[in-house]
Amino acid sequence: MLTRLFLILLSPVLLAGLASAATVQAEHDWSYIDAYFEETDSATTPAAAVAVMWQGEWVHRAVHGMADIENAIPADAESGFNLASLTKHFTAYAILSLEAEGHIELDASISSYLTELPDRGVTVRDLMVQISGLASPSARRLGVFAGGRREGLLDMYARLPQPNEPGSFWAYNNNNYDLLSMIVERVSGWSLPEYLSETTFGPLGMTGTYFPYGPKYSRENRAFGYRQVDGGYRNLDTVDAVQSLVGAGGLYSSLSDMMTWSQVVLAGGGAMDGLRMEGLYSDGMPTSYGAGLNVSGEGHGTIFEHGGTSGATSTYVMYYPAARSVVIVLIASDIYHGRGGAERITHAIRDEMFERFTHERPLQDEPPRVTGPNAELAAQLVGQWFGEVNGRVQVADMEINEAGDLALRFFDGFQLNLQPVAEDSFVSPDVPWARVTLHEGQLLLWMQQKSLDQLAPVRANSALPVTRRHTGRFVSFLLGDAAWHIQVDGEDVLATSPSGRAYTLTRFTDGIYGNTQSNMALQMMEEGWMLGGGQLPDILLRKSTDWCDTNKKRRSFRSAVF
Structure with missing residues (x-):
């Protein structure tokens, strides 16, 4: 059996703090946070929970709404919320733990662990930071879902060529993290749920954290996920599908357990330090995505965050180590989906914190200098564009808005107002970290240093004959x-x-x-x-x-x- 080094890194003082998980109310007023959850604060609405740490103290913790509307069970700090894609954060930790014990090499080819796959230069690290270049289709949709889920996923990747070279392109790909979970199993001899339960959740006392198809599974005191339907709520969390493969999602956890976990992450040490890694493209440029966490800012102002969303859940966690600060938001419904979900609420809480404590505001890069519009270039860009952005088919219209700036409007109504900062480069004053570059007649889109692929101009040609x-x-x-x-x-x-x-x-x-x-x-x-x-x-x-x-x-x- 593998040795376990993780808990040695925790000091007795920290362990005492984890055991109590006490919420300390600071001298400042934090009641403004409750206003974000007014729509989930009744006996007829789904659950929501929030916790905020500032300067190492839990200054606010609140649970709203019902864990089980049908049976009139209120939510509390021990209610289990579906974390959705926030699960990736824990999958990455499992990989880093095995790496710290010498059982995994991050820069080794994934085919050395998943021998069914051809060696195409994709490493374990590439999977973690989402630059594998692998396709991310649904195996079931393509019709290559043969046998169990493991066999279906491996069979698909053995057959399909890669759309991109490893290290050349960032794309959020759930299958990357499903493959990581398979590597955990091949190396440790345990499934990912078993591995995390035995080595991490159990020793930390995180009794409310589990996979529905793993150890410690329980439907008791779950914050069931609801969708708004015809003025009421439909429970979409009634059946736990038995899955043999996890990694990209599926984990449940309580507010209390997430507070415990957050303190461990901030404490750092061993594999925890690895969670703060930032990926690099093959040309050395940072990806602003690391071990299941988005990375923004640098140095003193670095923030680590990630969330998860499904049809009836929205979750988000933000770590700001410089201020020993954490924001956790868990929502068991789609009530806030149309307004940015848990991510938008987390950022609103964070921004309010920075306004109140300006001396702790993260350092930000100086905004690029706007050079002024280039009428000739703008005229070339106006029109319709088509392609993939972060792996999604997109149709976008480039227009000149009333202010004379370029505006890139996507099919779903999302719009990027663009101002030139160089002859062929544009930034958005409304969307931080967004950049658009014109290269060889195509638009390359970047967000937080992540290459989101490109759009090509739509050309009007004579109709092709259909035979x-x-x-x-x-x-x-x-x-x-x-x-x-x-x-x-x-x-x-x-x-x-x-x-x-x-x-x-x-x-x-x-x-x-x-x-x-x-x-x-x-x-x-x-x-x-x-x-x-x-x-x-x-x-x-x-x-x-x-x-x-x-x-x-x-x-x-x-x-x-x-």
Whole structure:
């Protein structure tokens, strides 16, 4: 059995503080925080919880609403909230713990632990900081979900080529962290839920932290997740799916346990120090994402944060070590989804703290100097743009607003107002850390030093002819026996995936059809259709009559590619 070094790093003083988790009310008034939770502060609304640490003291803690509306059970500090993607923070810790014990090398190829995968230069560290270059599609949607979930995910990555070179492109990819959980299991002999329960949650007394398909699982005193429906709330947390693979999400934890965990993170030491890492692209530029945490600022002003969102949960945690400060927000509903969720509330609490204690405000880089509009360049940029941004199909319109600045408006209404800071570079005065660069006729988008890929201008061309070759049943050797069914209907394309789900794809430009909601696109090719979108590598779909059904030829074709 693996040795456990983690708890040796905790001092007796800190352990005493963790055991009590006492909330100390500072001399300042922190009651303003409760105003953010007025909509969840009744016996008929879902639960929400918040805790704030300032200068090492818990200055505010509150729990609002009901853990179980149907059975009239109020939420409390021990109620378990679905952390969703905040789970990545804990998955990264498990990897760093095994690395500290000498069982994992962060810069080793993932194929050295997951031997089913070909070695394409992707390292464990690449997975952690989200620069693996791997595709992030749903295996079920592609039709390669064979056997159990582990086998399905590994089979998909063994078949599909990579959309990007490792280290060249940042993309938020849940599958990166699912693969990390598999590495934990291969190395430790325990599943991720077992490993964290035995080595971390148990020793720390975090009795309310668990996976629904792991040790210490309990539905007692859970803050069930609700969605607003017809003036009421529907419980979406009624069934715990049995999953064999976790890592990107799925963990439940209470406010009390999250307070305990936050104190350990701030204390640092060993694997905890690794949680504050920041990733680097292959050219040495920082990614502003590390071990399951976003990283902003630098030096004294560095902030580490992450959140999670699902259909009925929104969570966020922020660590500001310079002020020994933590903000934790847990919401068991979609009430705040349309207003930025737990992330927006966390940032509002943080900003208020900085206003009250200006001497503790994090250091920020000087804003870039605006050079003034370039009319000739602006005229070239105005029009429609299409491509992927952070792995999502996007259609955007570039316009000149009333102030004479450029405005990039996306399909969902989100807008970036842009001001030039160089001949080919723009920043947004409204969205911190956003930058747009014009390079070889394409728009490269950056957010907090994360490359979010690029958009290409939409060109108006004469309509391409649609032939019988573009309707019917389409297959690819990459998808095995799975088939897509595609029909062209005027300006739309109707596509049915191997799993049976139907999509309506709208014509973006001649020969390119897409759906920004379902995050996929089809490009008309002479041989059939090119399937893409959502960080998919280009997958050529050929008419099934062109498909070679002999196993001999199918194997030789596959071996020639890989």
